[in-house]
Amino acid sequence: MRGYVLRRLLALIPTLLLIYTIVFFLMRATPGGPWDETGTRPVFPEVKANLMKKYHLTDPLWKQYVDYLAGALHGDLGPSYRQRGRTVNEIIADFFPISLRLGLAAMAVAIGCGVPLGFLAAVRQDTRVDRGLMFLAVIGISTPSFVVATVLIVVFGVYLRWVPTSGWAGLLSRQALIPVFALALWPLAAVARYARSSMLDVIRADYVRTAKAKGLRELAIVVRHAAKNALIPVVTIAGVYLAFVVTGSFYVESVTGVPGLGRYLVLSISARDYPVIMGTTLLLAIIVMVVNLIVDLSYALLDPRIRYE
Amino acid sequence: MSWRSTSVGFMVVGVVVALVIPVFATPRPVSQVNLASDQTLRMVIREPTSMDPNLAGDHSIWYVDQVFEGLYKILDDGNVRWLGAKSMEISKDGLTWTFRLNPAARWSDGKPVTASDYEWSWKRAMDPKLASDVASFYVAIKGADDYISGKLKDSSQIGIKALDAYTLQVTMAEPAPYFRAVAGLTYLYPVPRHVVEKYGDKWTEAGNIVGNGVFTMQSWKHDQEMVLVRNESYWGKRPTLQKVIFRIAPAGELCGADFRAYEANETDFAMCVPTADIDRVMHHPQMSKELTAELLSASQFLVFDTGRAPWNDARVRQAFNLAIDREKVVRALSRGLFKPTKVLVPPGIQGYDPGHALQMTAADAGRLLGEAGYAGGRGFPDFKLTAPDIRGNRTLAELLQQMWKETLGVTAQIEIMEPKAFSAWRSARKNQPFDMYTRGGWWSDYEDPTNWYNIFFVDGWLNSHWQHEQFLQLVKAAAPELNKAKRIALYDQADRILERESPTIGLWYFTDYWMRKPWLKDLQHTRILGFFWLRDAVILAH
Numbered sequence: 144m145r146g147y148v149l150r151r152l153l154a155l156i157p158t159l160l161l162i163y164t165i166v167f168f169l170m171r172a173t174p175g176g177p178w179d180e181t182g183t184r185p186v187f188p189e190v191k192a193n194l195m196k197k198y199h200l201t202d203p204l205w206k207q208y209v210d211y212l213a214g215a216l217h218g219d220l221g222p223s224y225r226q227r228g229r230t231v232n233e234i235i236a237d238f239f240p241i242s243l244r245l246g247l248a249a250m251a252v253a254i255g256c257g258v259p260l261g262f263l264a265a266v267r268q269d270t271r272v273d274r275g276l277m278f279l280a281v282i283g284i285s286t287p288s289f290v291v292a293t294v295l296i297v298v299f300g301v302y303l304r305w306v307p308t309s310g311w312a313g314l315l316s317r318q319a320l321i322p323v324f325a326l327a328l329w330p331l332a333a334v335a336r337y338a339r340s341s342m343l344d345v346i347r348a349d350y351v352r353t354a355k356a357k358g359l360r361e362l363a364i365v366v367r368h369a370a371k372n373a374l375i376p377v378v379t380i381a382g383v384y385l386a387f388v389v390t391g392s393f394y395v396e397s398v399t400g401v402p403g404l405g406r407y408l409v410l411s412i413s414a415r416d417y418p419v420i421m422g423t424t425l426l427l428a429i430i431v432m433v434v435n436l437i438v439d440l441s442y443a444l445l446d447p448r449i450r451y452e
Numbered sequence: 453m454s455w456r457s458t459s460v461g462f463m464v465v466g467v468v469v470a471l472v473i474p475v476f477a478t479p480r481p482v483s484q485v486n487l488a489s490d491q492t493l494r495m496v497i498r499e500p501t502s503m504d505p506n507l508a509g510d511h512s513i514w515y516v517d518q519v520f521e522g523l524y525k526i527l528d529d530g531n532v533r534w535l536g537a538k539s540m541e542i543s544k545d546g547l548t549w550t551f552r553l554n555p556a557a558r559w560s561d562g563k564p565v566t567a568s569d570y571e572w573s574w575k576r577a578m579d580p581k582l583a584s585d586v587a588s589f590y591v592a593i594k595g596a597d598d599y600i601s602g603k604l605k606d607s608s609q610i611g612i613k614a615l616d617a618y619t620l621q622v623t624m625a626e627p628a629p630y631f632r633a634v635a636g637l638t639y640l641y642p643v644p645r646h647v648v649e650k651y652g653d654k655w656t657e658a659g660n661i662v663g664n665g666v667f668t669m670q671s672w673k674h675d676q677e678m679v680l681v682r683n684e685s686y687w688g689k690r691p692t693l694q695k696v697i698f699r700i701a702p703a704g705e706l707c708g709a710d711f712r713a714y715e716a717n718e719t720d721f722a723m724c725v726p727t728a729d730i731d732r733v734m735h736h737p738q739m740s741k742e743l744t745a746e747l748l749s750a751s752q753f754l755v756f757d758t759g760r761a762p763w764n765d766a767r768v769r770q771a772f773n774l775a776i777d778r779e780k781v782v783r784a785l786s787r788g789l790f791k792p793t794k795v796l797v798p799p800g801i802q803g804y805d806p807g808h809a810l811q812m813t814a815a816d817a818g819r820l821l822g823e824a825g826y827a828g829g830r831g832f833p834d835f836k837l838t839a840p841d842i843r844g845n846r847t848l849a850e851l852l853q854q855m856w857k858e859t860l861g862v863t864a865q866i867e868i869m870e871p872k873a874f875s876a877w878r879s880a881r882k883n884q885p886f887d888m889y890t891r892g893g894w895w896s897d898y899e900d901p902t903n904w905y906n907i908f909f910v911d912g913w914l915n916s917h918w919q920h921e922q923f924l925q926l927v928k929a930a931a932p933e934l935n936k937a938k939r940i941a942l943y944d945q946a947d948r949i950l951e952r953e954s955p956t957i958g959l960w961y962f963t964d965y966w967m968r969k970p971w972l973k974d975l976q977h978t979r980i981l982g983f984f985w986l987r988d989a990v991i992l993a994h
Contacts, residue, residue: 175872178585179879186585189601193583227502228653229674237674293708301716308712309496310699311676397705402675406702415872 144443147451151436155429162428163215163421167208170417176200177224177415198224211421220425221418225411231422234407239426242396242403244314246389249326254381257331261338262365262373268343276335283332289394292325296399309400322399326392330384337380342373375445382438386431486993488971492695493989494719496710499675499700503656505641506577509586513638517983518680518696519663520641523551523570526633526899528979530800535688536565536642536664537620540635546627546934549635553618556687559644560668567614573642575599575607586639589897592628627932629939633898666691666987675700692990714967715739720991721975722967723984727843730787730965742970745789745963746977749798749896752790754837754852754957757886759917762833767824769954770810772888774817775859781851782960785844790960795951798961800979802901803943808951809958817859829861835887836865840874842892848959849890881915893962899980901943902931905950918955970994 177198178191186194195201199210214221220231264276299321300308306317313319345351346369354364391405404423411419442449500512508516523537532540537551557565578587580602590596594611598604611623624631634640643655644662651660658672666688667680680696699719701709707724714722725733725743733739754772756763763769778792794809812820818828826832837852839845849866856862869877871892878889896903905927908914923946930942950956964982968975971994976985 173873175870175874175876179872179875187588187591187600189597190583190585190587193580193587193600193602194585197581197583225501226499227504227507228656296712301712304716307718308716309701309709393704397702398708400699400701400705400709402700402702406704410703413870413872 144451148436148440151439155432158432159425159428163212163425164208166421166424167211170415170420171204173415175415177417179415194224198222211418215421215425220422223411223416223419225414225416225419231418234419235404235422235426238391238402238404238407241311241401242391242405243389245319245322245326245396245401245403246385246391248314248319248323249388250330250381250385252323252327253330253334253384254377256327257334258338258374258377261335261377262342262370264335264339265342265346266361266365273339277339280332280335283328284336286328287394288325288329288392289398291328292321292395292398295321295325309398311401318399322395322401325399326388326395330381330388333384334377334381337377338373341376342369345369345373348372371445375442378438378441378445382434382441386434389434390427390430487692488991488993491693491991492697493693493721493972493986493991494697494699495721495723496701496706496713496719497678497698498703498706500678503661503669503672504643505638506573506582506586506643507584508638509584513981514983515678515698516638516641517665518667518986519661519665519669520638520643521665522636522638522641523553524636526636526980527976527985528800530899532636535636536570540632546629546932547624549622549624549631550615551620551622551635553620554687555618557664558685558687559647559662559664560683560685561644561647561662562685563644563646564617565642565664566617567620568617569642569645570620571612571614572645574612574640575610576643576648577639578610579607589634589637589639592624592631592634594623594625596625627934629932629934629936630898630900630902633900633903637898667696670695675702689987691987693986696986711967714969717969720969720972721984723964723982725965725967727786730789733967734787739967742967744966744968745791746966746982747791747799747979748962748964748982749800749899749979750893750962751793751796751798752848752890752893752959752962753796754888754890754959755914755916756888756955756957757881757915757917758955759919760885762824762826763887765824766953767820768826769957770812771817771820771824771860772856773810773954773957774812774814774820775855776852776957776959777814777855778959780855781848784847784851786960786963789963789965791963792960793958795947796956796958797901797904797947798896798979800899801896801904802940803905803947805944805947808948810951810954814859818861821860821862826862832860832862834865835862836867838867838869838874838877838886838889840871840891841868842871845890845892878915882912890959895962896980901927905943905946906931908956914956916955918953920949920953920955923949923953 178186178194180186199207202210211221218232220235223229223231223234226234260276264273267273296308299305306320310318351364351369354368391403393405393409395401396403396406407419408423411423440451443451497515498511500508500515501510502508502512503516503519505516505520521535524535525533527533534554536554536557538554539552541550542548553565553567555564559565574590576582577584578590578596578600580600587600595604595609599607599610613621615621642664647660647662648655654660658669661669663669666683666686668683670679670681672678677700678698680698682691682694684690699713707726710722710724711726711729713719733743756769758764758769778794782788782790782792793806795804795806797804821827821829837849839849846868849868853864853866856864874891878891909916909918910924910928926942926946930939930946933939933942964977966977971992973990973992975989978985
């Protein structure tokens with residue numbers, strides 16, 4: 144097990160290097176640079192030259208490639224071009240924890256509600272309960288999160304005035320309700336559908352039939368015997384969504400005014416803020432890979448037949 | 453400039469009062485007005501990219517303007533409101549400008565604001581090591597361009613000298629009357645040397661920052677909230693507002709967030725209404741009274757490549773100009789809140805005269821095109837209209853395409869580009885051909901004709917390849933002209949030529965769509981870059 148984890152962690156290195164290389168060259172191949180005006184006043188050539196020099200963009204490309212990499216290995220992700228006086232490390236330290244907390248809360252809601260609802264639909268297969276829940280799940284999957292967020296803001300913020308229309312005051316505040324729910328809805332619906340179909344497979348298995356024949360109560364069968372096996376596909380899908388959600392959703396964060404990292408990545412791309420693009424992309428890559436590893440390891444916990452050597 | 457292409461307004465310049473008096477109350481004289489006990493103004497803003505006046509060149513200047521002040525401010529009436537300075541003298545040759553500073557002015561930590569603060573700050577803004585893009589505003593000063601480009605190392609050679617504690621002398625490279633419009637801008641506000649040197653890059657954070665304006669920064673949680681409080685040690689008349697709470701919304705969603713917060717009564721003032729909501733606001737019994745469209749010194753226009761056929765024929769450009777129905781365009785893009793214009797430059801810029809517009813109608817457009825050899829559009833080459841993907845440009849391009857098709861019988865291709873890619877493309881047009889483009893418009897940075905005619909055509913920033921000898925001579929002669937009447941006459945003559953020749957086609961003037969709650973009074977708008985003048989604002993009891 145320990146050897147397996149170590150091997151997986153070592154595999155991160157070439158993957159990250161590849162991502163670094165691709166992102167580095169893609170950024171520079173994209174037309175328009177950080178100081179090409181976007182609708183603003185002309186930047187005088189001398190001033191632009193000073194900026195290029197200050198941020199080492201006049202160095203040969205190979206040197207920029209090596210220098211940034213060397214900095215990143217020492218934990219220095221460079222300065223932001225757009226936010227003068229701020230570094231990428233500070234930006235990540237400020238905004239990643241917010242995206243992470245928001246994402247974890249949303250996933251907790253998604254799993255906490257999605258799994259029981261999916262199981263309920265399965266044991267009530269082809270009843271009104273099942274059809275009603277699956278109808279809602281289809282709506283949940285097919286409605287983009289920014290639409291959900293906007294509708295919630297207009298209804299609960301503007302008309303009912305139960306929650307503020309935007310902003311962030313921590314996870315345990317009224318401001319957090321809309322972003323958490325908007326972010327949770329999609330994974331919730333997806334988790335519910337997976338939970339339903341995998342539970343349907345499991346409750347047709349022989350050991351469940353045996354339990355039924357022994358006269359055990361339905362709830363006991365589902366919770367004690369079927370649930371564990373039915374969770375394996377759910378964990379896989381939840382892992383994928385977790386990686387999505389904790390790295391921050393640009394749309395939900397933008398619409399609800401949450402200062403998270405997802406929003407920053409997209410803004411930095413349109414501003415050609417190279418160090419911020421690179422720093423956040425690398426961070427997101429690490430998170431996705433670590434979450435995948437955790438998902439793989441959790442299989443072993445759920446199913447004793449799975450062993451990692 | 454136009455980093456605010458999403459925010460817009462109307463033309464009631466300076467007339468604010470009538471629209472903010474509560475609808476249900478009868479107007480009362482100011483002396484009897486009941487002020488609210490809580491003088492807190494709440495509004496939504498975008499995260500400043502810098503609160504350092506020497507660095508802030510984008511929307512950040514609006515917030516810098518609350519915490520700092522410069523030598524003076526020119527409001528929309530054109531008069532100078534003295535702040536950090538008491539007076540200004542310009543030598544007869546126009547080269548030496550002497551500012552007498554206000555000895556009462558203080559930094560918010562109590563230290564006096566001196567001439568050497570200005571000298572140090574201005575030289576810092578030009579320092580190649582700081583690499584600030586606001587350095588461009590200093591180029592009129594002797595030695596500035598060499599210092600910026602690094603050719604001049606010795607900063608004492610720059611024409612900025614503190615003669616004594618309260619006298620600042622500035623020497624120009626050549627007469628530059630436009631400097632009057634520049635000297636009061638945020639880019640030339642002083643910074644506190646003792647604080648900058650103590651905290652370095654972090655001097656603008658809450659707790660460190662020291663300003664000289666009517667407000668001081670109490671807190672700044674990046675991307676969340678900034679709180680300003682009244683500067684109780686301010687030398688002059690202190691504002692009635694005690695506190696300003698800026699809620700910071702993300703750039704991409706600023707307009708929506710701003711407007712929704714306003715509608716939910718979480719804020720007192722909104723600087724934007726999403727296009728999709730304008731109709732609803734205009735038909736709403738209460739909100740329609742709170743909306744004003746404040747005219748900006750900014751216009752949207754088309755640019756031709758006049759260096760090549762068929763655009764080198766003025767008749768073709770005129771035909772394209774006359775075929776545009778501006779009222780229709782403005783209705784489609786702003787529900788009529790932008791102000792249509794047939795000329796390029798906005799009111800307030802010397803040379804502006806709506807009478808200079810082509811005195812012909814759409815009916816003449818086809819005739820002109822025929823005279824140029826393309827009757828009914830026959831034989832007209834394929835051409836492309838290029839624009840950045842900024843809100844409204846796609847609709848604009850499609851409308852123009854349709855109007856030209858109907859009136860002239862020609863078909864434009866449309867190319868919409870990602871904004872940064874467009875900038876790179878546009879810069880490369882310096883020596884390369886194109887047909888026509890439109891960008892996000894142009895915002896006056898300062899109210900002087902050089903900011904339009906000279907930058908556009910003498911410096912060639914538009915890349916329109918327009919080389920009209922007489923026009924260029926006129927504007928080159930006008931820029932350094934010290935006699936005001938003569939200068940106006942020169943620009944007037946130049947503008948006449950410009951509009952007749954139509955190398956550019958003016959479409960509309962931008963406006964800021966402002967929404968003010970009935971209890972917010974005396975909040976002034978400036979047409980230069982849409983500053984909000986919080987000093988005079990008050991909150992009525994409500």
